Each structure stands twice: as structure tokens, then as C-alpha cells.
Amino acid sequence: MDIFEAMRRRGHEQLIFNFDKATGLRAIIAIHDTTLGPALGGCRMWPYSSEDAAIEDALRLSEGMTYKSAAAGLDHGGGKAVIIGNPATDKTEALFRAFGRFLETLNGRFVSGEDMGTQGEDFVHAHRETHYLVGLPEAYGGSGDTGELTALGVMQAIRAGLRHKFGQDSLEGRRIVVQGLGKVGRRVVARAVGAGAEVLVADIDPQAVGTVTAEFGVEPLDPWSVDETACDVFAPCALGQVINPENVERLRCAIVAGSANNQLADESMGDRLRERQILYAPDFITNAGGLLQVADELEGFSPDRARHRVEGIYDFLLTLFRESDARGLATNRLALTLVEERLELYQSIHRIYTGSSSR
Numbered sequence: 001m002d003i004f005e006a007m008r009r010r011g012h013e014q015l016i017f018n019f020d021k022a023t024g025l026r027a028i029i030a031i032h033d034t035t036l037g038p039a040l041g042g043c044r045m046w047p048y049s050s051e052d053a054a055i056e057d058a059l060r061l062s063e064g065m066t067y068k069s070a071a072a073g074l075d076h077g078g079g080k081a082v083i084i085g086n087p088a089t090d091k092t093e094a095l096f097r098a099f100g101r102f103l104e105t106l107n108g109r110f111v112s113g114e115d116m117g118t119q120g121e122d123f124v125h126a127h128r129e130t131h132y133l134v135g136l137p138e139a140y141g142g143s144g145d146t147g148e149l150t151a152l153g154v155m156q157a158i159r160a161g162l163r164h165k166f167g168q169d170s171l172e173g174r175r176i177v178v179q180g181l182g183k184v185g186r187r188v189v190a191r192a193v194g195a196g197a198e199v200l201v202a203d204i205d206p207q208a209v210g211t212v213t214a215e216f217g218v219e220p221l222d223p224w225s226v227d228e229t230a231c232d233v234f235a236p237c238a239l240g241q242v243i244n245p246e247n248v249e250r251l252r253c254a255i256v257a258g259s260a261n262n263q264l265a266d267e268s269m270g271d272r273l274r275e276r277q278i279l280y281a282p283d284f285i286t287n288a289g290g291l292l293q294v295a296d297e298l299e300g301f302s303p304d305r306a307r308h309r310v311e312g313i314y315d316f317l318l319t320l321f322r323e324s325d326a327r328g329l330a331t332n333r334l335a336l337t338l339v340e341e342r343l344e345l346y347q348s349i350h351r352i353y354t355g356s357s358s359r
């Protein structure tokens with residue numbers, strides 16, 4: 001992999017390789033853009049098939065965090081950490097403490113927390129070595145699991161999508177397909193069932209499927225053909241790139257709105273969704289609930305304020321959907337334009353020297 005070329009292409013500032021021979025920690029931290037402030041982004045643990053795959057994931061995800069923070073109106077940049085390892089077998093206190101020490105060396109340029117394959121509890125160890133963590137369990141002074149507010153944000157996006165597409169935002173009788181039944185997906189299922197939707201679910205982990213189908217009485221789907229199921233809303237809540245050249249013509253949903261990061265294999269998928277009259281709620285707006293929660297933590301956590309901000313995803317997306325129609329521009333492209341505008345606005349304001357050393 002040509003690393004500098006990959007960084008240039010996406011506009012990255014920094015890529016940091018962290019290795020600890022005692023614990024075997026192999027962690028990569030990507031800092032994409034700190035125009036708006038310190039980079040914020042989770043730490044993923046995954047048994048990547050190669051180092052290139054891990055680097056690529058860190059680069060892609062950290063870029064997404066810049067957009068997510070900017071679109072959410074936060075004064076934070078984008079970053080992401082990935083630990084190469086199996087979350088089921090490789091987690092140790094020492095590994096996470098080593099990660100914490102490396103994080104501390106960045107002196108607040110990057111603040112991290114849970115992501116796929118990690119949980120707040122894992123960072124309790126890391127927290128003993130660094131100040132720069134958010135999303136810790138409440139008992140340790142954090143705001144707790146971000147899955148709940150992320151799921152709320154997904155529901156707001158689903159409702160905004162229904163309103164835009166069908167004129168009313170009720171889930172009653174609507175058919176919702178949820179892919180991925182982890183921290184976010186299972187809560188989306190709970191909320192959608194509670195709101196009267198017909199919910200169909202899929203996960204590659206049979207245990208997750210068993211638990212959710214038993215608890216909510218929902219129907220399981222084959223995880224490998226889930227995207228072809230006819231439905232009102234397809235909610236991808238697992239891995240990225242679920243909308244790709246192989247399946248974009250086969251999708252049979254009216255709306256795509258879910259928590260997964262990087263849902264589009266590339267931006268042209270958004271154009272194709274628009275041409276096929278499938279409404280796409282851009283992932284980095286739909287799944288901003290967790291980010292809004294942990295960013296609020298950095299201001300002194302107020303659950304009411306965080307929830308209020310997440311509820312705002314509904315109005316934000318409704319405006320975006322209308323503007324997208326008015327301008328004949330795919331929702332993902334319009335969302336990126338808004339991000340660019342925010343970065344420019346911030347830079348233009350910050351030309352003014354305040355005399356303070358902090359900015």
C-alpha cells in the first residue's frame with residue numbers, strides 16, 4: 001500500500017502505528033482532520049485479514065468521523081483507532097493499558113472510546129493510563145453505552161425518511177429490515193417493534209438472532225440475502241459497504257437508514273439510489289447519536305441535552321431530504337457539501353486572532 005498516497009487522497013493529517021512487544025498490541029490511529037478541533041472517534045478491534053486492511057479501515061473510518069462531527073455541528077475533528085486482534089479471545093488488561101499509554105502520548109489530539117468489537121468496560125483499564133477516553137461505564141464517570149442514543153438517532157432518521165417518502169412518520173404497519181443485532185441493531189429492533197412495525201432481522205451470529213427473535217417475536221432472514229428483501233426501510237446496523245455495485249440494482253426498499261459506518265461502497269452509489277427513488281439517509285448523520293453523547297461528555301455530561309441533540313437528527317434530515325429534491329442532488333453528496341461549508345465557515349472565523357493561547 002502506498003500510505004502517503006492513501007493519506008493524500010483522503011486528506012489525512014496523521015497515521016500512527018503503535019506496537020507493544022510485551023502485550024502484542026498492534027494498534028493504528030488515523031487522524032483525518034483537526035480543522036474543527038481535537039479528533040474524536042472510537043477504537044475498533046477486529047481480526048483484520050492484513051495490515052493493509054486495518055490501515056484502510058482506519059483511514060476510511062476516521063474520514064467519516066470528520067464528516068460526522070462537522071454535520072453534527074460539533075467542534076471536533078475526525079479520528080479512529082483500530083486494534084488488530086480477535087475481540088473474543090485477545091482482550092487483556094495489559095493490552096488495553098498499553099493502548100491507553102499510546103493514546104496519552106497524543107496529548108488530546110485524539111480522544112477515543114468504544115466501537116465495533118470493543119465496549120466501555122474494555123477501556124476501564126486503558127483509563128488508568130490516559131485522560132483521553134469517553135464512553136466509559138457510568139460507574140467510572142462516563143456516559144455509558146452509546147448504543148441507546150445511536151439507536152434513537154437511527155429511529156429519528158427512519159421517521160424522517162417515512163415522513164418525506166410517505167407524508168407521515170408513523171412506523172405502524174411498516175416493514176423494517178434490521179441487519180446486525182449488536183449494541184445498536186437490537187435496540188432499533190426494540191424501538192421499531194414498540195412503534196408497531198413489522199420487523200425482520202439478520203445477523204451472522206446465530207446466538208444474536210436467537211436472542212432477538214425470542215425476545216421480540218420478530219422473523220429471522222438469511223443474512224446473505226437480507227438486502228434483497230422487500231421492505232419500507234432497510235436499516236444496515238453491521239458492517240460498511242452494504243450498498244455496492246453488486247446489490248444496488250437489487251435493493252427492494254423505499255428507504256435506507258441505519259447505523260453502520262461507510263454504507264456506500266463509493267459516492268456514486270448514492271446517485272444510483274436517488275435514480276432508483278430509494279431515499280438514503282446519509283450514514284454519518286443517521287448514526288451521530290453516539291458521537292453526540294460522547295462529545296457532550298467532554299462538556300460535562302447532560303443526558304437531557306445529549307438526547308435533545310440526537311432528536312434533532314429528525315429535522316436536520318427532513319431539511320436535507322427536501323433540499324436534495326429541490327437541487328436534484330443525491331443526499332450523500334448534499335451532506336458532504338454541508339460539511340465542506342462548515343469547515344470553511346470555521347476556518348474563516350478562526351482567522352480572527354483572539355489573544356488566547358488555547359485557539
Ligand code: NAD
Nearest residue numbers: 146150180182183184203204205237238259260261287290
Ligand atoms: P456490535 O459489534 O455491537 O454489533 C454488530 C453486529 O453485526 C454483530 O452482532 C455482528 O455479528 C453483526 N454482523 C457483522 N457482520 C454482519 C453481516 N455481514 N450481516 C449481518 N450481521 C453482521 O456493533 P454496534 O455497536 O451495534 O455497531 C453497529 C454498526 O453501527 C457499526 O458499523 C458501527 O461502526 C456503527 N456505529 C455504532 C455506534 C455505537 O454507538 N455503537 C455509533 C455509530 C456507528
